[in-house]
Amino acid sequence: MAVYTEVTDEELRAFIADYAIGEVISCKGIAEGVENSNYLLVTTEGPYILTLYEKRVNPADLPFFLGLMRHLADRGITCPLPVAARDGEALRVLAGRPAVIVTFLTGMWPRRILPEHCAALGAALARLHLAGADYAVPRRNSLSLEGWQALVTATADGADGVKPGLKDILADELAALSALWPGRDGRPGLPQGIIHADLFPDNVFFRNGALSGLIDFYFACSDMLAYDLAICLNAWCFEPDGALNVTKSRLLLVNYAKVRPLTAAEVAALPLLARGSALRFLLTRLYDWLNTPPGALVKRKDPLEYLHKLRFHQQARSLADYGLAPEDLT
Template sequence: MAVYTHVSAEALAAFLARYDHGELVSAKGIAEGVENSNYMVDTTRGRFILTLYEKRVDLADLPFFFAMLDHLAERGNPVPRALTDRTGVAIQQLEGRPACLIEFLPGVSVSHPNTAQAFATGAAMGHMHESLVDFTGERSNSLGPDGWTALLARCGHDLDAIESGLFDHVSAALERVLAAWPYDLPRGVIHADLFPDNVLMLGDRVGGLIDFYFACTDIRAWDLAVMHSAWSFDASGGTVDRAIGAALVEGYVSHFPLSDAERAALPVLARGACIRFLLTRAWDWLNTPADALVTRKDPLAYLRRLNTYDQMGETLFQ
């Protein structure tokens, strides 16, 4: 979440008038995240999230995301659905952007998850994958391995402005990962971005899974590897917690099985996750507008993770 587009109080009040969810009381921009403009909106009838879609989100993909969320909610997953106005329309226009009013879910995103929270989140991902087995929607992964080489080229040697030699380092790592990529593993619809800040905790229980705007059809175990790379390290990427990683995997398999081939592939999938997030963070670091209300994320935190996976590899998944 972030804020790129300013929404005036007058425009927001007129927007809310299309719904039966009360009159505007207050709205506050949310700086976390990097993809869309988001506001916490309080009305006379409750609290909601307003999202204006920017940058990487294609308007044509929104029906896929909303159908996925409805499918998950119907099967008991704690996910936020898009709300429709009085005429049944979910996708609106606000300040020149596609916009939606989204259900608010209770809970807090934890900065330092414990093993119980990691287990619960792994289980929530397993439940999500189980629920999506019969979901018929499909969306290609524009930020999957087939796109990393092009993204690296777009960043180019500007990467060396972040750290000397970074372009060559990432180029060599990407070549190794692509050569070992397990394209034949089971596929399904996945979240693809289940970081701690996309999970709302109520104590040690998951209260909500949010921000599904990278959801796509890809290798299921890739989703678990992305989560492992995000949860098992401190914010700097310099310290790894094996117990957190183990709890994630244990929670996942409590709801959805992992084959021997999927388990064996987790190290290379995790290295791929590091390259993916290093490159997208680097692109945002180099290209985020100076006046955007957005917290840029350090791409080098994923270089440190990548180095750890290279050094410790399989031992982190045993």
């Protein structure tokens, strides 16, 4: 979450007048995250989240995201629900941007990741994958190999200014992954479905020690389910010093597999998928590092954190490097 587009008081009042959610008490920008402009909107009816979708989001994808949240909520996943205006439509325009109000989830995301957080996340991710299995609307993952290639090209001129030699590191890793990625060039694929694709700690809420909800579905897409698990491995299981915490990784993976057992092919592919996940977030962070506009209310994230994670996965040869044996997950 972040704020790129400022909303005037006059614009906000006119926008809220189309909803039956009471009168505005306050509307404060949220600086966390990097993608869209987000505000904590408080009305006489309670708190909501107001999101304005920025240029990286394709407006044509918004019905997919909003429909997915409704679909998951109907199947027991606690996530925000789009709020319809008086005309029955949830998707509207504010300050020249597509905009939506969604319900507010109680809880807080964990600033210090504990092993029990990883255990709860693993089970919740598996439940999300099962709940999304009958969501019939597909959406291609725009941040898979083709998207990575576009980002490698877009960051080529600035990469070495962030770290000498980074341009070649990115190009070499993309070539290596392209030659190995499941489902490419006749290689066997892995089980597919709807994935969250961005389930970082700030998108997972806990309350009284229990996982209370999942948010920010604006990267959700159709892709390999185990790739979503690899994203979480990178986001949750490395310590601030860059070391993998094998207790956390084991709890994440084992608790996922208790709800949705992994195939042998998925287990074998996890180190490769973790490499791909590390490259994806290295590239998007690098792009944002080089292109965040001056004055935007957003915290840029260090791309080199994901270079360290990528190097770990490049050296991993089996699940033993993650504290596991294959039979733990199947």
